[in-house]
Amino acid sequence: MTPALLAVKSLTVRFSGLVAVDNVSMSIPERQIQGLIGPNGAGKTTLFNAITGLVRQDSGQIRFDGVEITAMPPHRRAAAGMRRTFQAVQLIPQFTTLENVLIGLHAAPHTSELAAQRAVVEVLEFLGIGPTLLRPVAELSFAEQRLVEIARAIVARPQLLLLDEPAAGLSAREVATLDALLRRFVTDWGITILLVEHVLSLVLEVSDAVTVLDNGRLIAEGSPRQIANDKRVKAAYLGEEAHA
Amino acid sequence: MTAIRSPWLRAVAALVFWAALCMVPLATDSYLQYVINLVLVYAIIGIGLNFLMGYAGQFAFAHAALMGIGAYTTAVLATRFGVSYWVCLPLSGIVAAVVGSVGTLPAMRMKRVYLALVTLAFAELIVWVLINWKQVTLGTDGVSIGAPELFGWRVKGDKNVYYVVLTCTAAMYWLARRILESRLGRAFVAIRENEIVAQCSGISIARTKFAVFAISAFYAGIGGSLYALTLGFIVPESFNLFQLVIHFSIVVLGGMMSLYGAVIGAVLLTTLPELLRDFQALQEMTYGAVLLAVIVFLPSGVAGVLKRYGLLPREVLARGWRALERNHTASAVLPDRAGGRR
Numbered sequence: 001m002t003p004a005l006l007a008v009k010s011l012t013v014r015f016s017g018l019v020a021v022d023n024v025s026m027s028i029p030e031r032q033i034q035g036l037i038g039p040n041g042a043g044k045t046t047l048f049n050a051i052t053g054l055v056r057q058d059s060g061q062i063r064f065d066g067v068e069i070t071a072m073p074p075h076r077r078a079a080a081g082m083r084r085t086f087q088a089v090q091l092i093p094q095f096t097t098l099e100n101v102l103i104g105l106h107a108a109p110h111t112s113e114l115a116a117q118r119a120v121v122e123v124l125e126f127l128g129i130g131p132t133l134l135r136p137v138a139e140l141s142f143a144e145q146r147l148v149e150i151a152r153a154i155v156a157r158p159q160l161l162l163l164d165e166p167a168a169g170l171s172a173r174e175v176a177t178l179d180a181l182l183r184r185f186v187t188d189w190g191i192t193i194l195l196v197e198h199v200l201s202l203v204l205e206v207s208d209a210v211t212v213l214d215n216g217r218l219i220a221e222g223s224p225r226q227i228a229n230d231k232r233v234k235a236a237y238l239g240e241e242a243h244a
Numbered sequence: 245m246t247a248i249r250s251p252w253l254r255a256v257a258a259l260v261f262w263a264a265l266c267m268v269p270l271a272t273d274s275y276l277q278y279v280i281n282l283v284l285v286y287a288i289i290g291i292g293l294n295f296l297m298g299y300a301g302q303f304a305f306a307h308a309a310l311m312g313i314g315a316y317t318t319a320v321l322a323t324r325f326g327v328s329y330w331v332c333l334p335l336s337g338i339v340a341a342v343v344g345s346v347g348t349l350p351a352m353r354m355k356r357v358y359l360a361l362v363t364l365a366f367a368e369l370i371v372w373v374l375i376n377w378k379q380v381t382l383g384t385d386g387v388s389i390g391a392p393e394l395f396g397w398r399v400k401g402d403k404n405v406y407y408v409v410l411t412c413t414a415a416m417y418w419l420a421r422r423i424l425e426s427r428l429g430r431a432f433v434a435i436r437e438n439e440i441v442a443q444c445s446g447i448s449i450a451r452t453k454f455a456v457f458a459i460s461a462f463y464a465g466i467g468g469s470l471y472a473l474t475l476g477f478i479v480p481e482s483f484n485l486f487q488l489v490i491h492f493s494i495v496v497l498g499g500m501m502s503l504y505g506a507v508i509g510a511v512l513l514t515t516l517p518e519l520l521r522d523f524q525a526l527q528e529m530t531y532g533a534v535l536l537a538v539i540v541f542l543p544s545g546v547a548g549v550l551k552r553y554g555l556l557p558r559e560v561l562a563r564g565w566r567a568l569e570r571n572h573t574a575s576a577v578l579p580d581r582a583g584g585r586r
Contacts, residue, residue: 052444078446092437094501095430098568099561103434106427107446113426113563121568134560134569152445 003066005030005192006051006160011060013043013050020046022216023060028160031186033193035207035224037200039236043216044196045087048162051194052084053077065159079107083153084162089145093138097124097148100137104152123155127181143174154185160192161185167199175199179206204228212236251566265410269403277402281474283514284406284413285467290494290506291420292463297492298500299429300456301436303356304348304363307491309370310340310461312483314468319387319478320380329392329399329473333412336469337462344461345454352453367488374480386479389472399473409470416466420503423459425563432456433501433561486528493531497538499547504556508546 004027013021021043028034036044049055051062053074061070069077083104091100101120105111111119124130127147132140137148146166153161163182167175179202185191197203203210204224212220212227214236220227227233269277293307314336321327321335347366354362374381381387391400392408399408423429431452434442439449472478490513498509520527542549550556562568 054440054444073448074440074443075446075448078444084444086441090438090441092433092441095433096560098565099430099433102427102562103430103441103445103447106431106434116427117562117565117568134565156446 003030004028004063005065006194007063008047008051009061009063011047011050011062012058013046013055014058019216021050021057021213024213024216024218025060026211026218026221028192028194030159030192031190032208033182033186033195033206035203035210035227036194036196036213037198037203037210037227037233038213038219041215042213042236044213045164046216047213048084048164048194048196052082052162075107078158081156081159082162083156083158083160085146085149085153085164085166087164087168089142089149091137091145091149091152094136096134096136097129097132097140097151098134100148101151101155104155108156119155120151123151126184127151128177143170146170150181154189154191157189158191160194162194162196164196165198166195167197167202175202178202182206262414266407269406272403274402277406278474279514279518281402281406281409282471283510284409285470285474286490286494286510286514287413287507288416288463288470289467289491290498290510291416291503292460292467293491293495294498294500294503294506295420295423295432295463296456296460297495298502298505299424299436300432300453302453302456303360304457305360305488306344306348306363306367306370307460307464308483308485308487309367310344310464311468311471311487311491312370312374312480313343314340314465315472315478315483316374316381316387316468317465318469318472319389322389322392323387324380329389330394333466333469337465340465340468341458341462344464345458348457349454352450352457367485371480371484374483381480384479384481386477388477389475392473402474405474409474412466412470416463417503417507420463422563424503424559424561425565428452428455429561489531489535493535495545496535497545499545500543502545502547502551502556502559504550504559505545505547508550512546 007027009025011021011024012019024047036047038044046055050057053072057070061068063069064077064080064082067080069080092103098117098120101123102116105116105119108116121130121133124133127150129144129147129151132144132148137145140148150166167178170178182193182195183206185193195203195207204227207224210222210224210227211218212230212233219232219236220230222230268280272280289307289311296302296304296307317336317339318329318332321332322329348363350362375383391398393399399405431442431447434445434447435449435452443449494509494513495506497512498507499505517527520530538545547556551558
């Protein structure tokens with residue numbers, strides 16, 4: 001097995017009494033798509049925020065590419081090659097696609113402005129949204145905005161890409177396109193992906209391995225096939241449906 | 245869009261524009277020339293405040309005081325210590341930048357209202373120092389500034405001062421464009437719009453804020469130094485709260501997040517009061533009313549309106565983006581936008 005790119009050890013995050021992430025350990029090997037699923041409030045986004053440094057853990061360690069990053073501020077983690085997207089698309093609405101995606105290259109100090117712009121054009125072509133280059137993102141369709149956000153996250157060619165529900169709000173056809181794109185990030189660009197997703201079919205289809213959280217705890221881990229048949233997973237999801 | 249697309253035509257247009265600006269003193273009397281000089285000085289100051297307030301969204305109230313620091317650095321060094329104006333000018337910018345960035349360092353972690361309060365107190369403190377540190381500043385008596393000399397050219401009178409101010413404004417405008425069309429300029433907007441996205445894209449919030457405070461103060465300092473040269477005589481009261489209101493009005497009325505806006509604001513805010521000179525009381529009330537109306541009805545200022553009707557070109561924060569525009573008008577006609585992929 002290849003060495004883990006990201007290793008989370010006994011991570012716990014509390015919000016005034018509520019344990020959002022409870023003693024979670026997981027590791028992601030390089031060039032893999034790791035799915036992360038669980039019912040609402042399972043702690044997926046909090047785990048994301050702890051990995052990217054937006055919330056502080058109460059205990060536990062995070063290692064990224066062999067380096068202990070537990071105390072590193074978010075912008076240094078990003079500069080070290082860890083990028084993410086957000087559940088609700090977060091773009092700068094007055095900015096064009098070009099400017100938004102260029103933000104993603106801020107921490108590439110040796111890239112000239114011209115080279116940075118070329119990199120943006122290349123990524124947009126790859127994602128199939130080249131023509132939006134100089135349009136204000138507020139004018140773009142929702143699916144296009146999603147892709148612009150992904151472009152901003154991958155334009156600097158990070159080692160690790162964290163996607164928080166990238167399929168939310170997309171049509172079935174758009175989800176299929178996304179599925180193919182994620183695969184190509186891994187095979188063409190060597191990016192490792194941690195994918196939080198509510199659309200179970202996408203996760204099970206695209207992931208190499210899946211981790212399941214429930215109430216902040218890790219309740220199952222394995223291949224998509226194993227997870228699809230896991231009793232605890234079914235219980236967690238059915239339990240949620242029963243409550244709803 | 246009315247922007248000229250051919251790079252050659254743009255170059256010619258720019259040349260004509262600058263040649264016309266250079267010939268302005270041929271058509272003015274001393275008073276009109278003085279007003280034009282003030283417009284240029286306020287353009288620099290407006291650009292500086294637009295960095296901080298328009299682009300980076302920091303509501304700091306120290307800009308007038310920093311302008312005062314620049315003006316007094318020049319006046320005191322030139323008049324009392326005999327330092328050459330050409331040394332005083334850049335030094336004024338640097339002193340203001342140091343005071344502005346270090347002095348507001350504790351304010352960096354504060355959110356809007358607190359930042360506003362702290363910087364306002366800081367500004368009052370500076371004016372107080374200018375009034376009371378009489379050994380250096382001569383207090384309320386004010387300091388006069390003599391005409392500087394450059395290789396035998398004596399910069400005396402408004403028409404000569406014009407060329408100094410014009411050169412500086414052109415240089416500062418060019419520098420501002422370079423900064424804004426770089427990663428730093430985009431980072432200013434990123435920290436205003438979304439600190440979380442900024443951080444997760446590798447932008448250090450603290451470093452970016454420090455940079456914008458320093459750059460903005462540098463512009464205020466240079467503007468202050470040129471202000472002293474233009475007026476020839478300065479007093480501490482010139483840099484009080486009313487001065488700050490003028491700066492704010494320039495940015496808000498002209499247009500936040502637009503360099504054109506800062507220049508348009510400087511033109512409006514300098515010429516209108518001169519026209520309304522006989523109605524002092526009316527003038528201050530008009531400022532308040534106009535400022536309020538603009539904030540409510542024209543949040544992007546005069547520049548925003550002109551851009552909407554295609555009378556001003558777009559401002560995209562990416563250097564040389566027009567070349568991309570030319571290349572992309574070709575691919576933009578591809579019909580397949582929804583599917584997109586090939």
